[in-house]
Amino acid sequence: MVSGSYDGPIFVFRGDGKGGFLAPQKIAGKDGKDLVLDNAVSISLADWNKDGKPDIFAGTISGPVYYIENNGNMKVGEPVRLSCDGKELSALDGGPAAVDWDNDGTLDMFLGEDDGALRYMKGVPGAIPSFKDLHVVLNQLPQVTDQENMLAKVVKTRPTLRPKPFIGDWNGDGKPDLLVGDFCLLPGPPPQLTPAQAKERDDLAKQQASLNTELEKLTKQLERDAAKKMGYADAKSVPPGKQEAFQLELATLQGADANYNRLLESITEVFTKKLPFEPPVDYHGFVWLFLKK
Amino acid sequence: MLFAVAIAALTDGWLSLDLSDPVRLKASDQFIDVQHGHAHPFLADMDGDGKRDLIVGQFQDGKARVYKNYATDNTPVYKDFTWFKAGGVQATVPYG
Numbered sequence: 370m371v372s373g374s375y376d377g378p379i380f381v382f383r384g385d386g387k388g389g390f391l392a393p394q395k396i397a398g399k400d401g402k403d404l405v406l407d408n409a410v411s412i413s414l415a416d417w418n419k420d421g422k423p424d425i426f427a428g429t430i431s432g433p434v435y436y437i438e439n440n441g442n443m444k445v446g447e448p449v450r451l452s453c454d455g456k457e458l459s460a461l462d463g464g465p466a467a468v469d470w471d472n473d474g475t476l477d478m479f480l481g482e483d484d485g486a487l488r489y490m491k492g493v494p495g496a497i498p499s500f501k502d503l504h505v506v507l508n509q510l511p512q513v514t515d516q517e518n519m520l521a522k523v524v525k526t527r528p529t530l531r532p533k534p535f536i537g538d539w540n541g542d543g544k545p546d547l548l549v550g551d552f553c554l555l556p557g558p559p560p561q562l563t564p565a566q567a568k569e570r571d572d573l574a575k576q577q578a579s580l581n582t583e584l585e586k587l588t589k590q591l592e593r594d595a596a597k598k599m600g601y602a603d604a605k606s607v608p609p610g611k612q613e614a615f616q617l618e619l620a621t622l623q624g625a626d627a628n629y630n631r632l633l634e635s636i637t638e639v640f641t642k643k644l645p646f647e648p649p650v651d652y653h654g655f656v657w658l659f660l661k662k
Numbered sequence: 663m664l665f666a667v668a669i670a671a672l673t674d675g676w677l678s679l680d681l682s683d684p685v686r687l688k689a690s691d692q693f694i695d696v697q698h699g700h701a702h703p704f705l706a707d708m709d710g711d712g713k714r715d716l717i718v719g720q721f722q723d724g725k726a727r728v729y730k731n732y733a734t735d736n737t738p739v740y741k742d743f744t745w746f747k748a749g750g751v752q753a754t755v756p757y758g
Binding site for chain 1 (some may be wrong): 756
């Protein structure tokens with residue numbers, strides 16, 4: 370068995386010949402040092418070059434996905450960055466699973482990503498793996514402020530964040546099934562509050578709403594000011610090609626506005642005071658099964 | 663209604679790969695749910711009884727759980743789990 374790790378090294382757990390496993394060994398690069406691609410390395414094993422030795426496909430926290438040829442006896446080749454449709458693959462917190470899904474003799478790949486997306490791509494025959502025809506299996510999840518509450522609803526229907534795929538025949542029907550592990554943030558049980566604490570929480574919630582309204586109003590004013598400085602009537606009139614310059618102008622005005630900064634500080638202060646009265650965020654990791662029909 | 667539409671938009675893609683709608687796997691009638699998330703599943707016969715067991719890596723302590731398959735390869739049933747061991751001890755990898 371082979372495992373990635375958060376810190377980066379890749380660990381090989383060799384069988385002891387008696388049904389158990391030996392203490393792990395770290396894979397070394399050609400320089401003899403631990404092979405570390407990045408943090409949060411996620412591994413899939415599959416034999417790309419059909420030499421009878423499982424090669425390594427590795428996702429990383431910062432996005433690049435690598436192929437590492439297995440040369441046997443704990444020796445590996447140089448990591449090669451993988452591409453799809455001619456572009457370098459990038460998946461934050463990537464989780465690859467290499468498998469010949471379409472049974473054409475070439476390994477294909479499933480690739481999970483931080484935002485909940487899971488993609489499938491077909492392998493292109495060659496000495497070095499490459500892929501084509503990116504297909505979305507799971508769409509990315511929306512970015513929302515109440516992420517935990519959103520995930521609490523989504524988790525009833527599909528995997529959530531950082532999907533880690535594995536392909537295997539789960540029900541013994543001879544067809545490859547898709548298993549997916551995830552990272553799911555859900556609201557924990559609400560704290561038991563005294564009546565005084567509940568009142569304090571409600572008062573803070575009102576303050577928070579009022580400050581947010583004030584901030585929204587001021588932001589709209591600063592957007593108008595930034596647009597006018599660039600020669601436009603309002604923010605909506607700024608063309609797409611000038612959006613980057615507009616955002617920079619807006620950030621400059623916000624940074625220089627004492628009232629804006631006071632509001633941000635107050636919002637942070639109220640948020641921090643209210644936090645102990647809110648349900649904590651719990652971390653979960655579920656395992657999902659998609660049976661092949 | 664708007665949320666229902668949003669959920670529908672999140673749940674398409676797998677159908678064209680001929681995959682059925684997903685279900686969360688259970689052990690002893692509870693959803694398998696690993697500590698601090700980041701579940702990473704794997705199937706292999708870990709105890710040499712000829713049936714595929716379920717191994718699930720987790721973030722907490724860099725450990726992996728082994729869910730023994732108590733039934734058959736056609737209808738796996740999981741109950742409890744043991745921690746994956748190597749070299750006679752609970753195996754861990756650095757987890758940050």
